[in-house]
Amino acid sequence: MVHPGMIIIYAIGIFMALLSRAFIPHLSTWFPVALPPQDRYVSSSLAVNNDHCRMVFGAEGCEDVAIDKITGDVYMGCGSVEGRKLFYPPQNHHVVRPIYKQQPMRDSVIIFDPASEQLKTLELRGVAANSDLIWHGMSVFYPPDKPDTRVLFFVNHQRGSSVISVFNYTIGTDYLQFVSDVISPLIVTPNAVVAVSETSFYITNDHMFRKGMARIVEDTYGPFLWSNIVYCEFKAGVSMSKCSVKQKGFSYANGIMLVDEGKKLVVTDTRLAKYSVFNVDPLTHDLDLELAVSAHTSLDNISELPSGDILVSAFPNGSSIWPKIEAPFDPEITSESMTLLLKKDEAFAIPHVVFWDDGKVMSVMTSASYEVRTQKLIGGGVCAPGILVCDINKSVFGL
Ligand SMILES: *[C@@H]1O[C@H](CO)[C@@H](O)[C@H](O)[C@H]1NC(C)=O
Ligand SMILES: *[C@@H]1O[C@H](CO)[C@@H](O)[C@H](O)[C@H]1NC(C)=O
Ligand SMILES: *[C@@H]1O[C@H](CO)[C@@H](O)[C@H](O)[C@H]1NC(C)=O
Ligand SMILES: CC(=O)N[C@H]1CO[C@H](CO)[C@@H](O)[C@@H]1O
Numbered sequence: 248m249v250h251p252g253m254i255i256i257y258a259i260g261i262f263m264a265l266l267s268r269a270f271i272p273h274l275s276t277w278f279p280v281a282l283p284p285q286d287r288y289v290s291s292s293l294a295v296n297n298d299h300c301r302m303v304f305g306a307e308g309c310e311d312v313a314i315d316k317i318t319g320d321v322y323m324g325c326g327s328v329e330g331r332k333l334f335y336p337p338q339n340h341h342v343v344r345p346i347y348k349q350q351p352m353r354d355s356v357i358i359f360d361p362a363s364e365q366l367k368t369l370e371l372r373g374v375a376a377n378s379d380l381i382w383h384g385m386s387v388f389y390p391p392d393k394p395d396t397r398v399l400f401f402v403n404h405q406r407g408s409s410v411i412s413v414f415n416y417t418i419g420t421d422y423l424q425f426v427s428d429v430i431s432p433l434i435v436t437p438n439a440v441v442a443v444s445e446t447s448f449y450i451t452n453d454h455m456f457r458k459g460m461a462r463i464v465e466d467t468y469g470p471f472l473w474s475n476i477v478y479c480e481f482k483a484g485v486s487m488s489k490c491s492v493k494q495k496g497f498s499y500a501n502g503i504m505l506v507d508e509g510k511k512l513v514v515t516d517t518r519l520a521k522y523s524v525f526n527v528d529p530l531t532h533d534l535d536l537e538l539a540v541s542a543h544t545s546l547d548n549i550s551e552l553p554s555g556d557i558l559v560s561a562f563p564n565g566s567s568i569w570p571k572i573e574a575p576f577d578p579e580i581t582s583e584s585m586t587l588l589l590k591k592d593e594a595f596a597i598p599h600v601v602f603w604d605d606g607k608v609m610s611v612m613t614s615a616s617y618e619v620r621t622q623k624l625i626g627g628g629v630c631a632p633g634i635l636v637c638d639i640n641k642s643v644f645g646l
Contacts, residue, residue, distance in 0.1 A: 295603035296624075300637035302609070305366045306357045309627035309634055311385045311439070311548060314616045315397065318418060319361060321618065321625050321634075324382030324401055326354035328575045328630055336404040337383055337438065338572065339466065341458055343406055352406070354382045356399075356414075356423055361621040364636065371414070373425030379405040380412065384439030384502075384548070386448065398445050399423065402437040409437050409457065410486075411448065411479070429481045433490040436474075439503045439548065441512070443532070447480040449493065451500035451514060470498040470518050478532045493534045494525065502614075504549035506557055506591070511537070513595065515546035515559060522546055522559065524595050542598050544585065548614035552644055557595065560615045560626075561585040563603070571610045575630030581606025584626070586615040588644060601643055609635040619646050 309325040326335075333342040334352060343352070356369045374380065383402035390396050395418045403412040410430050414423035438453040455473035456462040465471060474497035481488035499518035505527070506513055512534055515522045521541045525534035545568065547560040562568050567582035574580045586602035589595040602615065602624060612626040612635065619641055626635035 296639045297604040297608045300608045302633040304633040310629050312627040313387045319620050321359040323357045324385050352379045354380050361618045361623050370422040372422050386440045386442045388442035400440045400442050427483050429488045430486045431488050431490040433477045441503045449478050451503050453499050472496045474500040502549040517545045550616040555591040557589050558615050559587045582610040584612035
C-alpha cells in the first residue's frame with residue numbers, strides 16, 4: 248500500500264526537479280540551494296603536511312575515530328569496505344547477504360596505540376547474539392567520578408533500524424561491556440553522535456528517509472532541508488528513549504561536536520558545504536544559532552584539539568567522492584582529502600587548511616584527529632584499507 252505521505256513526497260520531488268531545470272538561477276532566493284558537486288571545489292596547488300604519512304593496515308573502513316583525551320589511545324569503529332558496498336544504510340545499500348540471514352553482521356572496535364602503532368581488537372561483551380553491529384559515527388564520554396571508565400556511543404545501522412549502541416570501557420582492559428541499544432522514532436538516519444552525559448547525546452540525521460523510493464527522491468532531487476539534529480536521553484536497559492528535534496533545516500547534517508566545555512555545538516552540512524555553531528542551553532539542551540560559515544567544500548567529521556580549537560575533515564572536490572566510494576580498491580581513482588582548523592579565538596569563523604592531499608596518500612578521509620603527545624594526525628576513511636598516520640609538528644595546530 249502506498250502511504251499518502253509518500254505520494255506527496257514524490258509530487259514534491261517531481262515538482263522540485265522541474266523547478267530546478269527551469270528556474271535554477273532564481274531558485275536560491277526561494278530555497279537555500281546546495282552547491283552542485285562541481286562547484287564544491289577548494290583548490291590547493293600544493294600538498295599540505297602530507298609528506299610524513301603512512302597507512303597502518305589491519306583496520307579498514309574506519310569511518311570514525313576518537314582519541315582518548317587522557318590516554319591518547321585511539322578508539323575506532325571499523326567495518327568491511329567490501330561488505331559496505333552491499334549493506335550500509337547511510338549509502339542506501341540494504342542487501343543482506345544469504346550468510347547473514349541466520350547470523351548478525353558484525354563490525355569491530357579497535358584500539359590503536361599511537362606510540363607503538365599497534366592495533367588491538369576489543370572483545371564485545373553482553374551484545375545480544377542476533378544484534379547487528381554496523382558502525383558509523385562514535386563519541387566518547389568521560390564519567391567525571393570514574394577516571395578509568397569511558398562510555399562509548401556508536402551509531403549502529405542494524406538491518407531493521409538504526410540505533411545508538413552504548414558500551415562501557417575500563418582503561419587497560421581488552422573488552423567493551425554492552426550497556427544499551429537506544430531506539431527512537433526520531434533516530435532514523437543517524438550519522439554522528441556526541442555524548443552529553445552517560446545517558447544523553449545529540450545525533451545528526453543526515454536524511455529524512457532511510458530507504459525506499461522516498462530516499463531515492465531525497466538523494467536525486469533537492470536539496471531538501473530535511474536533515475536534523477536530535478537530542479536523546481535514555482535509561483540503561485530501557486531501549487526506547489526520550490528524544491526531541493533540536494534543530495532542522497539541514498540538507499545533510501554530518502559531523503557534530505560539543506566544544507568550549509559543552510557550551511557550543513558545531514555541526515557540518517555536507518551538501519550545503521557549510522558549518523554552523525550553536526549555543527547550547529544547559530538546561531533544555533536547545534540550540535541557538537550563533538554563526539554559519541560557507542566553506543565551499545563538503546565537510547564531514549569534527550574533532551577537538553586540547554586547545555579547544557577544532558579540526559574538520561573536508562572533501563575538496565565534491566565530484567570525486569562517489570566515484571571513489573564506488574571503487575574503493577582502485578588506486579587509479581582518487582579523491583582529495585583535506586583537514587581544516589577552526590580556532591576558538593577566531594570564534595571558529597575562519598577555516599585554515601592544515602592538511603591537503605591529492606588522494607594518493609588517502610582518499611575520502613572522513614575523520615581527522617590529532618594526538619598531541621606523539622604529534623600524529625590520525626585519519627579514518629570509509630573506503631580506506633587502513634588508517635592514516637601522519638607525523639605533523641604540533642606547532643602547525645598552534646599547540
Ligand atoms: C557503565 O558505566 C556507567 C558509568 O560508569 C555506570 O553507571 C553503569 O552502571 C555501567 N553499566 C554497565 C552495564 O556496566
Ligand atoms: C574533480 O573530480 C572529478 C571526478 O573525479 C574530476 O573529473 C575533476 O577533474 C576534478 N576536479 C579538479 C579541479 O581536479
Ligand atoms: C616543531 O616545530 C618547532 C617550531 O617550528 C621546532 O622548534 C621543533 O623543533 C619542531 N619539532 C620537531 C619534532 O620537529
Ligand atoms: C576523528 C573524529 O574526530 N571523529 C569524531 C567524529 O564525530 C564524533 C561525534 O560526532 C566524535 O565522537 C568523533 O571523535
